[in-house]
Amino acid sequence: MFTQQQYESLIISISQGVLTVRYGDKLTQYRTLEEMLKLKDLMEQELGINAANDEANKRRVFMKHSKGLKG
Secondary structure (H helix, E strand, O other), X not given: OOOHHHHHHHHHHHHHOOOEEEEOOEEEEOOOHHHHHHHHHHHHHHHOOOOOXXXXXOOOOXXXXXXXXXX
C-alpha cells in the first residue's frame, strides 16, 4: 500500500525531472519517466486521488459556427 508521502515524493521527483526518489530512508532509482508516470497513476488509483474530481473536471463544450452568410 502506498502512502501520501510516497506519492508526494514521486510527484516532486517527476516535476524536477529526476529519476531518483527518496522514500524515507530508501532511495529508489527508476529507469524511465514513463515508469514513474505509470507508478503515479497506480498510486492515484490506490490513494483515491483525483477519483472524486474526475466527474467534476469533465466539461462539455458546444460550439456553433456559421460562414456568416444569410441565405
